[in-house]
Amino acid sequence: MSRSCSVWGGLSIVTLLTLVQWESCCWGMTLNSVQLHPASSRPARAEAGTVPLRHKRNWVWNQFFVLEEYTGDDPLYVGKLHSDVDKGEGRIKYVLTGEGATTIFTIDENTGDIHATKRLDREEQAYYTLRAQARDRATNLPVEPESEFVIKVQDINDNEPKFPDGPYQAHVPEMSPVGTSVVEVKATDADDPTYGNSARVVYSILEGQPYFSVEPKTGIVRTALPNMDREARDQYLLVIQAKDMGGQMGGLSGTTTVTVTLTDVNDNPPRFSRKSYQFAVPESLPVASVVAKIKALDSDVGANAEMEYRIIEGDGLGVFRVEPDADTQEGVISLQKNLDFETKSSYTLKIEASNKNIDPRFRAQGPFSDTAMVKLVVENVDEPPVFSSPISRMSVSEAAKVGTIIGTVSALDPDSTNSPIRYSIDRNTDLERFFNIEAATGVISTAKPLDREVNAVHNITILAIESFLFHSQVGKGIALITVMDVNDNAPVFAIEYETFVCETAQPGQVIETISAVDKDEPPSGHRFFFSLTAEAAGNHNFTLRDNKDNTASVLTKRGGFQRREQAMYRLPVLIVDSGSPALSSTNTLSIRVCDCDSDGTPQACGTEAFLLSAGLSTGALMAILACILTLLVLVLLIVTVRRRKKEPLILDEDRDVRENIVRYDDEGGGEEDTEAFDMVALRNLNVARDSKARRDVTPEITPDNGIFRDFIWDRLKDADVDPSAPPYDSLQTYAFEGSGSVAESLSSLESLSTDSEQSYDYLSDWGPRFKKLADLYGHNDSSNIFSS
Numbered sequence: 001m002s003r004s005c006s007v008w009g010g011l012s013i014v015t016l017l018t019l020v021q022w023e024s025c026c027w028g029m030t031l032n033s034v035q036l037h038p039a040s041s042r043p044a045r046a047e048a049g050t051v052p053l054r055h056k057r058n059w060v061w062n063q064f065f066v067l068e069e070y071t072g073d074d075p076l077y078v079g080k081l082h083s084d085v086d087k088g089e090g091r092i093k094y095v096l097t098g099e100g101a102t103t104i105f106t107i108d109e110n111t112g113d114i115h116a117t118k119r120l121d122r123e124e125q126a127y128y129t130l131r132a133q134a135r136d137r138a139t140n141l142p143v144e145p146e147s148e149f150v151i152k153v154q155d156i157n158d159n160e161p162k163f164p165d166g167p168y169q170a171h172v173p174e175m176s177p178v179g180t181s182v183v184e185v186k187a188t189d190a191d192d193p194t195y196g197n198s199a200r201v202v203y204s205i206l207e208g209q210p211y212f213s214v215e216p217k218t219g220i221v222r223t224a225l226p227n228m229d230r231e232a233r234d235q236y237l238l239v240i241q242a243k244d245m246g247g248q249m250g251g252l253s254g255t256t257t258v259t260v261t262l263t264d265v266n267d268n269p270p271r272f273s274r275k276s277y278q279f280a281v282p283e284s285l286p287v288a289s290v291v292a293k294i295k296a297l298d299s300d301v302g303a304n305a306e307m308e309y310r311i312i313e314g315d316g317l318g319v320f321r322v323e324p325d326a327d328t329q330e331g332v333i334s335l336q337k338n339l340d341f342e343t344k345s346s347y348t349l350k351i352e353a354s355n356k357n358i359d360p361r362f363r364a365q366g367p368f369s370d371t372a373m374v375k376l377v378v379e380n381v382d383e384p385p386v387f388s389s390p391i392s393r394m395s396v397s398e399a400a401k402v403g404t405i406i407g408t409v410s411a412l413d414p415d416s417t418n419s420p421i422r423y424s425i426d427r428n429t430d431l432e433r434f435f436n437i438e439a440a441t442g443v444i445s446t447a448k449p450l451d452r453e454v455n456a457v458h459n460i461t462i463l464a465i466e467s468f469l470f471h472s473q474v475g476k477g478i479a480l481i482t483v484m485d486v487n488d489n490a491p492v493f494a495i496e497y498e499t500f501v502c503e504t505a506q507p508g509q510v511i512e513t514i515s516a517v518d519k520d521e522p523p524s525g526h527r528f529f530f531s532l533t534a535e536a537a538g539n540h541n542f543t544l545r546d547n548k549d550n551t552a553s554v555l556t557k558r559g560g561f562q563r564r565e566q567a568m569y570r571l572p573v574l575i576v577d578s579g580s581p582a583l584s585s586t587n588t589l590s591i592r593v594c595d596c597d598s599d600g601t602p603q604a605c606g607t608e609a610f611l612l613s614a615g616l617s618t619g620a621l622m623a624i625l626a627c628i629l630t631l632l633v634l635v636l637l638i639v640t641v642r643r644r645k646k647e648p649l650i651l652d653e654d655r656d657v658r659e660n661i662v663r664y665d666d667e668g669g670g671e672e673d674t675e676a677f678d679m680v681a682l683r684n685l686n687v688a689r690d691s692k693a694r695r696d697v698t699p700e701i702t703p704d705n706g707i708f709r710d711f712i713w714d715r716l717k718d719a720d721v722d723p724s725a726p727p728y729d730s731l732q733t734y735a736f737e738g739s740g741s742v743a744e745s746l747s748s749l750e751s752l753s754t755d756s757e758q759s760y761d762y763l764s765d766w767g768p769r770f771k772k773l774a775d776l777y778g779h780n781d782s783s784n785i786f787s788s
Contacts, residue, residue, distance in 0.1 A: 064151040068122040069158055081112035083134035085143045093137045098130035122153040123190045155192035161201045161242035163187050166256030174230035174262040176223050182260055185219040187242030202247035208238030230262040231299045266304035266359040269368040270296035276373040283339040284381040295330040296353035296370055306356040316347035341380040342416055349374040385411040385421050385464035387477035398452040399486040409442040411464035411475055419466040426461035452483040453519040487579025489519040491528050493587045500605055502596035505556050512554040516575045527578035533586055536572045563593040
């Protein structure tokens with residue numbers, strides 16, 4: 001059926017239209033062409049006699065459609081614009097503006113044909129809004145109002161599904177039932193979901209069967225097999241595919257991977273690797289020490305493998321305890337009481353290990369615990385002696401005589417050998433050696449007089465030593481010795497009193513209150529009695545009143561004290577304690593006479609007051625003292641100068657004040673008196689100026705020098721018997737003029753071994769002390785030397 005539409009005037013669009021929202025159709029009607037008014041989307045009224053159309057929704061008339069991804073060589077025809085004003089005379093031209101005008105879309109200004117010159121992609125831009133207008137070619141003035149229309153890019157299936165969140169990591173508990181949800185994968189397709197099946201995605205699993213499956217529409221991955229065991233395999237790699245076009249052939253697809261890790265559940269009970277264990281334990285092991293460690297194995301991990309250990313049977317209950325190690329899950333057996341090999345040499349424990357966290361789903365598989373027997377063998381150790389009492393408390397009177405027995409300590413060897421014990425005192429705790437102990441019996445006695453006032457308690461360490469040769473174990477005990485007090489100290493004044501009496505004092509006036517102290521500590525407390533000595537009882541100046549409270553008051557007997565007559569009074573006071581026997585002491589109280597003001601405050605007392613009354617001021621006294629000090633300084637200076645004058649200014653270079661050395665400057669046998677002459681004449685001045693030889697080196701003397709050897713032995717004998725000689729460990733040196741000396745040797749032995757023709761007649765001129773040398777080296781023949 002042919003149908004035409006009337007035009008209300010103005011610009012019309014003539015094109016092949018696509019129905020966008022069409023829910024009713026025209027039956028038996030052929031649509032050839034349609035003319036549209038640019039300002040209205042209403043359809044034109046049908047001509048009379050035509051069949052009316054039934055509309056449920058309106059047509060969308062102002063849209064063009066163009067396929068994306070067009071690959072042809074020619075521009076793609078989009079549609080045509082036409083104005084009723086255009087009569088085909090060439091006076092009208094068509095102008096296109098808006099998105100993509102002249103760059104993507106072109107219009108033939110003569111015919112109004114619109115073409116797309118570029119390939120379009122709906123995923124980049126889905127539609128373009130343009131404006132069209134008819135203008136007079138001569139004046140370029142619009143002949144119609146501007147009309148706006150849309151060019152929509154029609155989708156094709158050119159995008160494959162993609163997984164934006166892939167690859168996936170998922171976890172599912174082991175032993176999960178079939179159908180347990182693991183993870184949901186989601187693929188997206190950039191194609192238009194409102195047009196065709198280009199964006200309709202279907203999921204499938206390519207790898208991971210038969211363990212897992214995926215729902216085609218939702219992408220939910222689920223378990224497909226029961227009882228998957230983490231301990232057998234803990235990880236699976238799945239490949240999931242998403243395909244568009246509803247999974248039909250020709251659709252595009254994308255894949256992702258899902259790594260599924262099985263998490264642990266407590267489905268394995270603990271098991272000991274052995275049913276019995278044995279450990280050795282030294283009996284000297286301290287309490288709370290670790291004895292042994294055992295471990296039950298569990299294939300589970302984390303909290304599912306946490307253990308609890310307990311002792312359920314055995315003779316070691318109360319002696320040992322077991323606790324889990326939080327890091328290693330071992331059962332740590334520790335000691336609770338001291339061990340004694342001689343009392344019990346072994347213990348047996350039955351220990352149970354159980355899971356701390358049990359999953360009730362697997363309780364039916366059996367008990368989640370296991371037991372093992374542990375035998376602990378006590379090893380014998382050479383132990384030190386043990387005192388019957390670690391601390392022995394004793395007491396002794398401070399009046400005890402030396403050798404008084406104070407008490408006894410005893411110790412035993414806990415070993416089966418029962419070695420005898422020797423006792424001694426650690427002298428580091430008894431530095432002054434107040435006590436002794438008998439090595440065999442342990443009896444402690446006094447070694448020195450004791451004084452409670454010096455040290456009231458002695459804390460000494462007693463050593464108990466095994467007597468066997470190869471046993472060196474030492475036990476230690478404490479002896480606390482309390483020194484009991486006896487009344488051995490007399491009471492004395494509590495302080496040094498500075499007592500004064502005013503010249504204006506009246507008879508019976510209290511001028512001082514005295515008290516006493518006593519180093520002793522009687523059990524019932526101190527009680528002191530005060531009185532004047534018999535010599536002072538009849539004095540006319542002062543009296544003493546015992547206050548019966550360990551104090552006494554000193555009172556004046558008269559008034560009218562004058563410091564010019566007597567500046568100081570001394571009052572002897574007798575103090576007696578209440579001990580048994582009672583001890584007493586006489587303490588002298590010095591009382592100065594002072595000039596007091598109206599309040600009784602002393603202004604001037606004693607000697608100072610007397611001097612001031614004699615007319616000597618304080619400045620005069622200071623001047624006298626300064627003169628005395630000056631004289632003393634002068635005397636000291638004079639004495640010091642005189643002592644320095646007596647000391648020699650230059651020390652004899654032959655004396656060595658730092659060493660005890662006896663030096664003899666003689667040669668050969670010589671006369672017996674070696675100190676009666678001066679040997680300086682025999683010295684060569686050049687040799688004397690040289691540095692002295694070392695005194696710590698013994699001169700080399702050949703065995704043939706008999707004279708020298710005899711001389712040295714004589715000198716040694718003299719030094720040994722001489723009480724005035726230096727100490728025995730001093731060094732004896734002897735001068736020796738050997739060969740090579742500038743003065744040459746005077747030895748007779750040397751003269752015999754040479755052919756020297758030197759004349760020694762000048763020795764006779766040196767006096768009778770060189771007579772023997774002159775006879776030996778004179779004109780006499782050398783053969784007479786030994787005969788003489």
